[in-house]
Amino acid sequence: MGPTSGPDPPGRPHPFPTPGPICGFPRASGYSHRCQLREQERVITANRQTSWAFADAFAVEDEALRWARDRAREAGLPSVSPGTGAALRMLAATADAKAVAEIGTGTGVSGIYLLLGMRPDGVLTTVDPEPDRQQFARQAFRAAGFAGNRARFIPGRALDVLPRLADGGYDVVFCDGDRTEYLAYLDESLRLLRPGGLVCFEGVFADGRTVDSGAQPVEVLTLRELLRAVRESGELVPSLLPVGDGLLCAVRRG
């Protein structure tokens, strides 16, 4: 019996038992449950946008994350997608991160994900020039169950604040501030990261404009330069993750 035929083994639930609206393709009659899922998976593969949305829907968000996300929406502020958040959480856990620096606190969505992946005694240092947003993030972190000493909020612009942070003192740097400053954030990150540490840049797809051949604003041109600089750096081991609006990640070589 081939691997695509026959009934599903009893008592072994499929990892994606409920396709839901993201991949809610109608089930063909006469197929086994497993065949139907394979058929669904083929269609998903053929449709990258749907797969992309599926990766985001795969992450489940709790009340604190939804609250932070709602505050961002009310302020007209983007926040990381659930898929990007889950990637950040996983990367912080992989790095066994004790010290993470975040540029662009917003209302705390990405901060919650980073804290969830960090060590239980880890501290997130998060920078944003807007104290009102940081106040929402503070509330969101508390609602998510994090003690007050797990986060250090620094109000200010990244390029004023980062030079005051310790050389080699960070396991992860997450950049989600002013796109036109991303190249400068890269320089600062290389200084802040310990060898083997990880830098991540959110939003490098710029809603598709990064690969659009039409005329583009300076922030998109900066993103292209950033992608080139990271790819060509002998100091970095890069990967561009197609989650959310594009998450460019790179490990600083040891």
Ligand SMILES: C[S@@+](CC[C@H](N)C(=O)[O-])C[C@H]1O[C@@H](n2cnc3c(N)ncnc32)[C@H](O)[C@@H]1O
């Ligand atoms: C996209 S939002 C961040 C969203 C947040 N990372 C999240 O996912 O919840 C960008 C944030 O960067 C902040 N920002 C803008 N310019 C900045 C700068 N020069 N330095 C640091 N933060 C900056 C904005 O105030 C805004 O809150």
